[in-house]
Amino acid sequence: MPSLQNTFQVVSQQKLCPKFYRLCIDAPVICQTVKPGQFVHIKVNDQLFPFFRRPFSVYRAQKYVEIFYEVVGPGTAVMARMKKGDPVDVIGPIGRPFSMPDKKIKKIVMVAGGIGVAPFLIFCDALRKKHSDLELILLYGGRSQGHVYDMKEFKRHGCQVHVATNDGSVGKKGYVSGFFPKINIDRKDTFIYTCGPNPMMAAVQTWARKYGVAGEAVCEEVMACALGACLGCSIKTRSGYKTVCYDGPVFDLQEPIF
Amino acid sequence: MKIAVKIADVIFKNPLTVASGTFGHAEKYYDFEEVKKLGAIVPKTVTFHPQQGNPPQRIMETPSGMLNAIGIENPGIDGFIQNKLPAFKKIGVPLIISILGHTDDQFLQIVEKLNQQKGISALELNLSCPNLKHKILVAQDPKATYRVVSKVKKISRFPVMAKLAPNVTDITEIALAAETAGADGISLINTFAAMAIDIETRRSVLGNFTGGLSGPAIRPAAVYFVHQVAKKVKVPIIAMGGIMTAHDALEFIIAGATMVAVGTANFVNPRAPLEVLQGIEEYLRAHKIKDIKELIGSLE
Ligand SMILES: Cc1cc2nc3c(=O)[nH]c(=O)nc-3n(C[C@H](O)[C@H](O)[C@H](O)COP(=O)(O)OP(=O)(O)OC[C@H]3O[C@@H](n4cnc5c(N)ncnc54)[C@H](O)[C@@H]3O)c2cc1C
Ligand SMILES: Cc1cc2nc3c(=O)[nH]c(=O)nc-3n(C[C@H](O)[C@H](O)[C@H](O)COP(=O)(O)O)c2cc1C
Numbered sequence A: 001m002p003s004l005q006n007t008f009q010v011v012s013q014q015k016l017c018p019k020f021y022r023l024c025i026d027a028p029v030i031c032q033t034v035k036p037g038q039f040v041h042i043k044v045n046d047q048l049f050p051f052f053r054r055p056f057s058v059y060r061a062q063k064y065v066e067i068f069y070e071v072v073g074p075g076t077a078v079m080a081r082m083k084k085g086d087p088v089d090v091i092g093p094i095g096r097p098f099s100m101p102d103k104k105i106k107k108i109v110m111v112a113g114g115i116g117v118a119p120f121l122i123f124c125d126a127l128r129k130k131h132s133d134l135e136l137i138l139l140y141g142g143r144s145q146g147h148v149y150d151m152k153e154f155k156r157h158g159c160q161v162h163v164a165t166n167d168g169s170v171g172k173k174g175y176v177s178g179f180f181p182k183i184n185i186d187r188k189d190t191f192i193y194t195c196g197p198n199p200m201m202a203a204v205q206t207w208a209r210k211y212g213v214a215g216e217a218v219c220e221e222v223m224a225c226a227l228g229a230c231l232g233c234s235i236k237t238r239s240g241y242k243t244v245c246y247d248g249p250v251f252d253l254q255e256p257i258f
Numbered sequence B: 001m002k003i004a005v006k007i008a009d010v011i012f013k014n015p016l017t018v019a020s021g022t023f024g025h026a027e028k029y030y031d032f033e034e035v036k037k038l039g040a041i042v043p044k045t046v047t048f049h050p051q052q053g054n055p056p057q058r059i060m061e062t063p064s065g066m067l068n069a070i071g072i073e074n075p076g077i078d079g080f081i082q083n084k085l086p087a088f089k090k091i092g093v094p095l096i097i098s099i100l101g102h103t104d105d106q107f108l109q110i111v112e113k114l115n116q117q118k119g120i121s122a123l124e125l126n127l128s129c130p131n132l133k134h135k136i137l138v139a140q141d142p143k144a145t146y147r148v149v150s151k152v153k154k155i156s157r158f159p160v161m162a163k164l165a166p167n168v169t170d171i172t173e174i175a176l177a178a179e180t181a182g183a184d185g186i187s188l189i190n191t192f193a194a195m196a197i198d199i200e201t202r203r204s205v206l207g208n209f210t211g212g213l214s215g216p217a218i219r220p221a222a223v224y225f226v227h228q229v230a231k232k233v234k235v236p237i238i239a240m241g242g243i244m245t246a247h248d249a250l251e252f253i254i255a256g257a258t259m260v261a262v263g264t265a266n267f268v269n270p271r272a273p274l275e276v277l278q279g280i281e282e283y284l285r286a287h288k289i290k291d292i293k294e295l296i297g298s299l300e
């Protein structure tokens, strides 16, 4: 019923590294309206299985809407088989976007775990348009080298990219939180954004709280409607249960209880 | 071609409505012009006090359906009247307000508050939510069903529907109790009590431990419930349970439903209610049926 639901065409499908794919969809209405941090809700086929739609951050919105995703189960496995010209039923853009940093902010630190990097490229695109002198830092943690790709689009924005893998196969060995001691953050000029597994975002919360630095977190929960109707995607926050799809997915960093 | 239907003295311009708990935030996401085409809207169940709902995880997908254990998260009757009702009224579609009291008294207090409101067409008593840790549901006990419905009927300014649960031995016994107590209609069915287990952690997947099963998976069972009840009671039935398409809705109408509600399908296809409505109209046209009443309960 919402005018937000449309059928578009797949433009391309690309495997960027062993674990991650990029799907481009020709969806001009979404490109024109989407804000960084927002997501789309995709029906991966017209069958009863998988039954629910699947939510994905918008990775980039230039000529096409780009989805950056990892195959983790049946829904994403179907997505990985989509080809150029296939129709795809998309609801979006939906959700609360990132807030743009105010003038005093000089340094943006993005902490991403695995596929949690997805919302940050469109965000860097938007930041660079407005503030060419912002310092951009991306701390990225992947499970293993299969979860690491070149991230050249980030680097092209002058973003400093630091990579860690759990097994040390690429970059620093260990969790992404291993970078925290080396990064200077200051409440006066730094803002932190994070997206990834809950334990990682909990570590970011603690780090930011220690220095009194503000930030935002992109949260995840299983979704049915993604329109705030079913109240199914609620997470615990400091002000009670909040829906990820309607109140989020972007929350104040200290708000969610991970 | 006539597709208007009547329950008590309320006329609905068509038989299509949405199931409680599956339609919300109309103001933000839905195209008003499209929502206006619905025969009625049933908002999420309202309780006397605000309820924060159950801990996550609240939903999961299942073969052709889903489990939910939302726990009637809602702002309470005062919050609803103040903050939600005005937006629903603005849509201009008849409203059937779903209510739930944890005691008879709470049911009555809610009704008294709603009695003072304009722009409401009917009440639906949710006697059947499986997610609230009550040992036994009102709708599992004919005596309790009779008691609650008759108490509400005594004071309600609006027609009253009783929403029943499928987790019973004999649904007709409960439906008859509601009818005898004066219910103007029967809504069925609510979700089936159900659960799923994470085999790695050996814990229940849902935060509430158990949940309710809905969606196409339950449809054939729901059709059978409606058929049984339609044979026994005279009051109209609002039917629901897995309706995704016009075909599904027509099964219920032929089984004896006066109205049909789209529930879980809203989550997968927000346009489902209107597509179902359109499909029903096409069917009537194709079969040269002049009035939908000819179709209701026409099972051979
Ligand atoms: C706002 C939001 C943005 C997201 N953005 C991206 C993205 O840009 N790229 C990406 O690869 N993934 C993203 N996800 C996660 C993605 O939705 C899930 O990976 C996907 O739904 C899994 O579907 P599946 O059938 O392949 O796997 P399933 O078998 O359904 O699930 C595999 C795993 O994913 C979890 N999961 C299942 N469904 C959901 C869901 N609806 N939401 C969250 N987690 C789920 C399950 O708990 C399980 O651990 C996002 C999720 C949310 C809520
Ligand atoms: C997420 C969700 C929330 C629901 N909330 C309510 C509710 O608040 N009150 C109620 O009477 N029924 C509620 N129901 C039950 C539906 O109204 C309906 O009776 C049931 O889901 C069967 O129809 P369906 O298969 O078309 O969804 C809910 C169902 C779902 C899936």
Ligand code: FES
Residues within 6 Å of the ligand: A222, A223, A224, A225, A226, A227, A228, A229, A230, A231, A232, A233, A234, A243, A244, A245, A246
């Ligand atoms: S997914 Fe339905 S409220 Fe968020």
